Amino acid sequence: MTLGPLLIGIYVFVLAGFVGFEMITKVPPTLHTPLMSGANAISGITIVGAVAAATTASPTISNILGFIAIITATINVVGGFLVTDRMLRMFGKKKK
Amino acid sequence: MSHEVIRSTLVPIIYLLSTVLFIFGIKQLAKVKTSRRGNTIAGVGMLLAIIGALLELGVVDYRWIGGGLILGAFIGALFAIRVQMTAMPEMVALFNGFGGIASALVASSVYWSVVIEKKAPGTVYEALGTDEAITVMLSILIGGVTFTGSLVALLKLQGRLRKGQPILLPARHFITFGLLFASVVAGGIAVAAGAPDSMVWVLSLAGGALVLGVLLTIPIGGADMPVVVSLLNSYSGLAASMAGFVIGNPLLIIGGAMVGAAGLILTQIMCVAMNRSLLNVLVGGFGVTDGGGGGSDEYTSVTSCGPEEAAMVLENAESVIIVPGYGLAVAQAQHAVRELADLLKSRGTKVTYGIHPVAGRMPGHMNVLLAEADVPYEELLEMDVINPEFKNTDVVIVLGANDVVNPVASKDPTSPIAGMPILNAHEARSVFVVKRSLSPGYAGIKNELFEYDNTMMVFGDAKKVLQGLIGEVKSL
Numbered sequence: 094m095t096l097g098p099l100l101i102g103i104y105v106f107v108l109a110g111f112v113g114f115e116m117i118t119k120v121p122p123t124l125h126t127p128l129m130s131g132a133n134a135i136s137g138i139t140i141v142g143a144v145a146a147a148t149t150a151s152p153t154i155s156n157i158l159g160f161i162a163i164i165t166a167t168i169n170v171v172g173g174f175l176v177t178d179r180m181l182r183m184f185g186k187k188k189k
Numbered sequence: 190m191s192h193e194v195i196r197s198t199l200v201p202i203i204y205l206l207s208t209v210l211f212i213f214g215i216k217q218l219a220k221v222k223t224s225r226r227g228n229t230i231a232g233v234g235m236l237l238a239i240i241g242a243l244l245e246l247g248v249v250d251y252r253w254i255g256g257g258l259i260l261g262a263f264i265g266a267l268f269a270i271r272v273q274m275t276a277m278p279e280m281v282a283l284f285n286g287f288g289g290i291a292s293a294l295v296a297s298s299v300y301w302s303v304v305i306e307k308k309a310p311g312t313v314y315e316a317l318g319t320d321e322a323i324t325v326m327l328s329i330l331i332g333g334v335t336f337t338g339s340l341v342a343l344l345k346l347q348g349r350l351r352k353g354q355p356i357l358l359p360a361r362h363f364i365t366f367g368l369l370f371a372s373v374v375a376g377g378i379a380v381a382a383g384a385p386d387s388m389v390w391v392l393s394l395a396g397g398a399l400v401l402g403v404l405l406t407i408p409i410g411g412a413d414m415p416v417v418v419s420l421l422n423s424y425s426g427l428a429a430s431m432a433g434f435v436i437g438n439p440l441l442i443i444g445g446a447m448v449g450a451a452g453l454i455l456t457q458i459m460c461v462a463m464n465r466s467l468l469n470v471l472v473g474g475f476g477v478t479d480g481g482g483g484g485s486d487e488y489t490s491v492t493s494c495g496p497e498e499a500a501m502v503l504e505n506a507e508s509v510i511i512v513p514g515y516g517l518a519v520a521q522a523q524h525a526v527r528e529l530a531d532l533l534k535s536r537g538t539k540v541t542y543g544i545h546p547v548a549g550r551m552p553g554h555m556n557v558l559l560a561e562a563d564v565p566y567e568e569l570l571e572m573d574v575i576n577p578e579f580k581n582t583d584v585v586i587v588l589g590a591n592d593v594v595n596p597v598a599s600k601d602p603t604s605p606i607a608g609m610p611i612l613n614a615h616e617a618r619s620v621f622v623v624k625r626s627l628s629p630g631y632a633g634i635k636n637e638l639f640e641y642d643n644t645m646m647v648f649g650d651a652k653k654v655l656q657g658l659i660g661e662v663k664s665l
Contacts (some may be wrong), residue, residue, distance in 0.1 A: 099320040100444055102434050109443040112212060113450025120219045122546060123566045125455060125553030129279045131218050131228050132451040133246040135211055136425040137276035138235065138444035139292040141242040142436045146298035147257065149247035155302035160253045166644055167261025168268070169288040175269035176280055177218075183227035183274075183560040 127180045134173025140166035192247045198203070202439040203241035205227050210234030211444055215451070221566065236439055236474050237556050252506075261457055272522045274561040275518050278551035282343045288439050291334025292428035294327030296435050300391060324434035326376030327392060332428040333398025334405065339421050341406035346414055346550055353411025355474045358404075362472070365404045372397030408473025411638045412515070412592075412631035414550045416459045423452025435526035462546035463574075464598075464608040468638065491639050493646040496654060498660030499621050499629075506583035508539045514548050516589015516624065523562040526588060529659050530564070536662075541568050543575040543585075543612045545593035553660055571610060579616040586615055587622045587638075589651050591630025597637045600622055606632045620644040623654045 096104070117172045120128055146159025190199065200258055214231025217223035242372065243254075249480060263283075272280045300317070303309060309316035317325060344350040357365060372394050384594035409417055426448025433441025462468050511526060530540040542564065548555045556569055570578075579585065587594055594614040598606045612618055615638050622644060647654050 098437060099434070102320075102437075104440050105648075106430055106442050106446045109446035110450045112446035113215070114454060116212070116216050116447070117219060117451045117454045118236070120454075121221060121353075122553055122571055122631065123221060123556040124219060124224055124567065126277060126551055126557045127224060127228070127325060127553075128215075128218055128451065128554060130277075130284070130420060131231060131423055132215065132448045133281060133284050133288060133425065135215070135235070135444050136285075136288040136422070136429045136448040138211075138238060138290065138441050139236075139429040140294055140431045141238050141438060141441060142295040143257070143291055144239070144242045144254050144433050144541055145246060145436065146295055146302070147253040148246055150250040153302070153306055155252060155306055155503070158294045158298035158499060162291045162298060163254060163257030164261040164264070165287040165294065166291035167258050168265040169284045169291060170235055170265065171262045171442045172265030172269045172280075173284050173288075174228060174235070175266055176272065176277070176284075177228045178225065178232075179269065179550050180274075180277070180361070180557055180560070181228055181421050182559070182565075185225055186567060188261055188356075 123184065127177050127184070130173055130180070131177040134170055134177060137166045137173060138168035140170055190406045194260055195244055196247070200241050200245045200558055202246070203237055203440070207234045208374040208440055208443050209301040210237065211447065214236075215287055215447060216331075240300045245517060266441070266471045275522075277557055278414065278418060278549070278554060279346045281341050281551060282339045282421070285335045285418070285421050286339030286343070288338065288425040289421070289428050292425070292432040293332025293398070295331045295393070295432045295612045296325040296332070297395070299435055300325050301549065303383045305388060310525060311345055312381055312383055319355050319577065320434050321437075322380045322463050324431045326391075327378060328428055328431040328435060329391070329395050330372055330376060331424055332429060334402040334420055335424040337399045337517075338417070339423070341403055342414055342417050344408070345409075345411050346464070348411070350407070356407040358408075358655065359476050359585045363395050363403065365401070367589075368397055368401050368404065372401060381635065382489060395663045404541055405471070409470065410473070410631060411550065412547075413470050413473075415552050415554070416456055416467070417553050419452050419455035419459055420451075420467075423442065423449045423456060426450075426452055433485055441511055459547055459552055462610065464610065472488065474528030488635065491627065491646055492592070492644070493588060496647065496661050497659030499645065499647055500658055500665060502619055502621075503533065503534075503584055503658070503662060504665050506533075506538055508582045509533055510579065510582050510587065510614075510617065511545045512545070512585060512587045512590050512594060512614055513559070514545075514590025514593060515550060515554075515650050518554065518558055518589075520589065521587065522652035523653055525652050525655035525659070527562040527564050528657050529662070532659060532662055540569055541578070542576065543570050543572070543579075543614070545572055545590070545612050548590060548593055572610060576613050579613045582617040585614045585617040585620045586626075587620065588655075589624065591633045591636055592634075594638055595630075595632075595634070595636045597634070600637075605634060614638065615643070618643060621647050623647045623651050625650060
């Protein structure tokens with residue numbers, strides 16, 4: 094059996110989905126929001142594709158699309174991780 | 190190291206490391222003790238991924254890349270630092286939308302550069318490769334839906350779009366499914382079309398996806414937004430995964446798939462908490478359909494009292510459970526409620542909080558708000574834990590919650606909320622319901638609890654009432 098790139102991709106996709114399911118089940122409700130916003134930040138991983146889409150200085154449409162993709166993905170990544178950290182800092186500061 | 194070695198060996202290792210950090214990060218994020226560290230670990234994974242991506246590019250023109258990264262980081266940080274904790278659902282929805290559109294744009298950019306700008310001969314699938322061509326279209330579809338869907342959710346959460354009420358177009362199911370079908374067909378034609386002709390089909394697909402996001406979200410009411418936001422979160426992961434197939438990068442496939450799974454689980458948790466199917470939520474229109482319930486919607490025997498009377502009952506209570514809802518967030522009363530709880534605790538009263546899974550506008554909304562006010566999370570008890578406690582409790586204070594304490598859910602099988610698990614607030618000796626008026630909650634039905642003999646309504650804004658209560662208890 095030889096796997097082409099598409100099939101390898103599908104294998105990876107399905108297995109990663111299972112990993113996601115396994116990790117998230119039984120999360121305490123307290124963490125629902127931070128988990129969602131943290132996961133959301135990870136979905137900004139598309140930034141890796143975005144930087145590869147704006148590699149020249151010419152103002153072509155593909156470059157501009159890539160440029161906007163970089164901006165939106167970075168907002169998602171930076172904003173997402175920072176806001177999650179802000180929330181979790183609040184959870185952590187309870188004093189006894 | 191030559192660039193070839195960097196690309197073929199170093200970069201894949203960096204991506205693998207980044208994947209491992211994501212998995213560790215999410216795993217730790219899901220536990221209270223380690224959650225903050227988990228978020229940081231995932232953040233480091235992301236930083237590594239970006240470094241890997243830049244190394245993979247080698248020497249290119251970095252001006253647009255750098256500009257985009259700096260601008261995006263600045264805007265993102267500004268949002269994250271300035272947002273109020275009460276506006277967190279809106280923030281999550283907005284970031285979600287950005288993630289979705291980014292994936293759609295990446296796919297569009299690949300299509301545009303390979304097919305249109307390089308004037309590829311033959312069809313789109315010959316130019317891009319069949320798998321890539323199909324996943325380009327899927328990225329645009331899912332990313333586009335995520336983007337406008339999230340923006341509509343944002344407006345609904347802000348109460349701007351008809352105050353969050355469902356908007357029901359005539360023949361909406363027909364229109365929505367028709368448009369979905371048409372978009373998929375347009376994407377299919379674009380894959381098979383000759384390169385120059387495909388542009389109009391790709392644009393149709395993009396337009397269809399953007400309209401579809403709006404159509405899918407407008408019929409869903411404000412209080413169902415926890416489900417919608419979780420689901421859109423899942424979509425944004427899926428869109429990133431599809432973009433991963435387009436550029437052949439397993440890191441995107443893995444990261445996206447994990448986010449997709451996480452979003453689906455949260456969606457499922459929210460649906461179970463309302464005893465409704467995902468389909469029922471997505472079809473929308475909940476709470477607006479039948480106004481014709483007859484005279485039974487009128488309240489007949491409601492008693493109300495002011496803060497003074499309530500304070501006197503509280504004074505003698507040994508145990509108090511506070512049940513917060515969306516009204517707490519609206520009134521920004523999280524600090525006032527903590528103050529009251531502290532005051533009662535200093536007088537020897539046991540105070541806990543009963544948190545319904547769908548209280549508020551996003552999963553875990555109440556927990557975030559109360560954490561902001563320094564309420565220890567051990568005092569926030571889940572529905573299953575707190576429900577047996579109500580019958581041994583002297584006083585329950587319901588703060589801006591409605592449907593989640595309506596006993597009709599377990600009594601009347603014809604009710605719209607029949608079977609929804611509720612907090613059994615009515616079993617307590619006395620119940621104070623702090624609410625601005627007798628207006629119905631999200632489900633649009635009367636709340637029987639308000640007529641119970643042991644229930645007293647305290648009308649007013651949650652924050653003002655709490656401040657009144659604090660003053661009264663102090664002066665006792």
